[in-house]
Amino acid sequence: MSAPNKSYDPVEVEALKPEVIDRAKDEALAAVAAAGDLEALREVKAAHAGDRSPLALANREIGALPPHAKADAGKRVGQARGAVSQALKQRQEELERERDERVLVEEAVDVTLPYDRLPAGARHPLTTFSERVEDVFVAMGYAVAEGPETEAEWFNFDALNIGPDHPARTMQDTFFVRGPGEPGDGDAPGSAEDSGVVLRTHTSPVQIRTLLDREPPVYVICPGRVFRTDELDATHTPVFTQVELLAVDEGLTMADLKGTLDHMVRELFGEGVHTRLRPNYFPFTEPSAEMDMVCYRCHGASVGDPDNPCRTCSSEGWIELGGCGMVNPRVLTACGVDPERYSGFAFGFGIERMMMFRHNVEDMRDMVEGDVRFTRPFGMEI
Ligand code: PHE
Numbered sequence: 249m250s251a252p253n254k255s256y257d258p259v260e261v262e263a264l265k266p267e268v269i270d271r272a273k274d275e276a277l278a279a280v281a282a283a284g285d286l287e288a289l290r291e292v293k294a295a296h297a298g299d300r301s302p303l304a305l306a307n308r309e310i311g312a313l314p315p316h317a318k319a320d321a322g323k324r325v326g327q328a329r330g331a332v333s334q335a336l337k338q339r340q341e342e343l344e345r346e347r348d349e350r351v352l353v354e355e356a357v358d359v360t361l362p363y364d365r366l367p368a369g370a371r372h373p374l375t376t377f378s379e380r381v382e383d384v385f386v387a388m389g390y391a392v393a394e395g396p397e398t399e400a401e402w403f404n405f406d407a408l409n410i411g412p413d414h415p416a417r418t419m420q421d422t423f424f425v426r427g428p429g430e431p432g433d434g435d436a437p438g439s440a441e442d443s444g445v446v447l448r449t450h451t452s453p454v455q456i457r458t459l460l461d462r463e464p465p466v467y468v469i470c471p472g473r474v475f476r477t478d479e480l481d482a483t484h485t486p487v488f489t490q491v492e493l494l495a496v497d498e499g500l501t502m503a504d505l506k507g508t509l510d511h512m513v514r515e516l517f518g519e520g521v522h523t524r525l526r527p528n529y530f531p532f533t534e535p536s537a538e539m540d541m542v543c544y545r546c547h548g549a550s551v552g553d554p555d556n557p558c559r560t561c562s563s564e565g566w567i568e569l570g571g572c573g574m575v576n577p578r579v580l581t582a583c584g585v586d587p588e589r590y591s592g593f594a595f596g597f598g599i600e601r602m603m604m605f606r607h608n609v610e611d612m613r614d615m616v617e618g619d620v621r622f623t624r625p626f627g628m629e630i
Pocket residue numbers: 449450451452492530533570571572573594595596597
């Protein structure tokens with residue numbers, strides 16, 4: 249430690265005496281070392297390196313010294329402050345490291361622990377997908393129409409121009425419903441087939457109900473569950489979901505049907521996807537067609553290219569969607585709509601089938617069994 253410097257004379261400044269500065273520095277260094285956490289260190293910093301700390305005050309005194317004394321005092325104070333700020337910085341880093349290590353230990357989460365939070369329920373992908381289809385049409389001004397799942401035979405068949413001897417009416421396809429004591433129940437004579445009540449085999453009866461209910465123009469989209477006496481297997485299910493569309497207005501043509509179909513598949517499957525129609529027969533539409541869409545994966549490129557097979561369309565280039573056509577005038581007449589003035593188009597398809605190729609679902613049973621391991625990857629949309 250150096251002796252008092254005579255050259256301070258005539259201004260003997262207490263705050264700048266070497267021993268005072270050394271003491272201030274030692275105290276500061278001791279306080280820094282003693283600071284146990286970052287909060288304490290912040291206080292130490294304010295007290296020993298802040299504007300009102302002894303060393304800062306000493307620094308301010310230097311200006312009042314005679315020129316020849318300034319350098320010496322400046323050096324001493326500067327070194328002391330440098331040492332303190334260096335120590336502060338080091339301690340800060342140490343404490344931060346300690347804190348980070350502690351946080352890692354204290355806040356560690358054992359992700360293998362079983363959790364007790366109940367998973368929130370979510371809608372089934374069949375529902376969310378049907379709604380996506382509905383949205384495409386709601387955006388164009390269509391209304392959503394629904395009807396009962398247990399349906400009068402007249403709505404399900406007769407009004408749709410499906411005569412009593414049409415094959416679709418036999419027990420093979422249709423679940424007939426009868427109440428207790430009604431024909432076919434136990435000893436009651438007759439069969440359930442005479443009940444006149446069925447589980448609807450398609451959503452087309454909703455068309456009839458809509459036409460009876462509303463005056464044209466009618467633009468509706470009818471989603472719903474339908475029933476057929478199929479065994480549950482990888483490609484069939486006795487309960488499935490259909491979406492059917494009906495438009496009745498003045499001057500509607502097949503071109504409107506085609507444009508609507510193309511718009512729908514573009515919205516659902518992306519640009520460049522379009523449809524084609526193949527002649528077919530449905531009693532309730534005339535003319536009728538089967539509709540296909542171009543494969544949204546390979547866009548037809550896999551056809552005749554064995555090096556580039558497409559799993560989605562089995563390299564066919566086209567995917568079968570469902571049925572469609574111009575509403576048979578007899579159906580319009582049955583619903584009290586003048587076929588001379590109005591025409592309409594309709595189409596219908598199965599949501600399960602659409603989901604199968606859209607999401608590569610290989611087994612239809614996965615969609616109806618309600619196993620959350622199947623539904624979870626579709627997300628938790630509610
Ligand atoms: N209702 C028909 C079916 O189940 C589909 C369809 C709807 C066909 C509308 C043409 C027009 O299978």
